[in-house]
Amino acid sequence: MDLLSSLRQEIAGLDFAQALHKTVSFLRKNVAHYNWVGVYMLEGDELVLKAWDGPEATQHVRIPIGKGICGLAAREKRTVIVGDVSADSRYLACFPYTKSEIVVPIFKDSTVIGEIDIDSDALHAFTERDREFLEEVAALLGERYG
Numbered sequence: 001m002d003l004l005s006s007l008r009q010e011i012a013g014l015d016f017a018q019a020l021h022k023t024v025s026f027l028r029k030n031v032a033h034y035n036w037v038g039v040y041m042l043e044g045d046e047l048v049l050k051a052w053d054g055p056e057a058t059q060h061v062r063i064p065i066g067k068g069i070c071g072l073a074a075r076e077k078r079t080v081i082v083g084d085v086s087a088d089s090r091y092l093a094c095f096p097y098t099k100s101e102i103v104v105p106i107f108k109d110s111t112v113i114g115e116i117d118i119d120s121d122a123l124h125a126f127t128e129r130d131r132e133f134l135e136e137v138a139a140l141l142g143e144r145y146g
């Protein structure tokens with residue numbers, strides 16, 4: 001079975017909060033270059049961390065929509081891939097070992113309601129395959145919201 005179908009099966013029957021927790025741990029466990037996985041949900045003009053899985057907690061549990069790669073993806077309503085975070089001045093540093101990042105908005109009825117944020121310890125870890133896969137994961141979460 002492909003990963004998306006497995007995830008769909010794993011979160012069937014869970015409420016939204018449980019589904020977020022299951023999703024972050026599933027992604028981290030099943031994809032080697034997904035070293036830290038979080039889901040932020042939009043509350044007013046802030047992104048609030050609702051679920052995460054990784055080696056350690058981030059200090060960025062609330063991110064204003066104007067800040068970081070997370071804020072950028074929410075503001076511009078598009079997936080943002082940063083191949084080398086050390087070369088991007090918009091990046092908000094969480095962990096010293098993070099080298100690249102992908103942030104994928106979660107939509108409900110064309111409105112951004114949150115996002116999936118993944119850090120990798122490898123440079124240029126995220127490709128178009130990750131974008132396509134994670135946009136499908138985000139769509140799955142969007143369907144399950146509300």
Ligand code: SME
Nearest residue numbers: 058068069070091092094
């Ligand atoms: N790096 C993110 C902040 C969140 S941490 O990666 C968990 C950013 O630039 O918005």
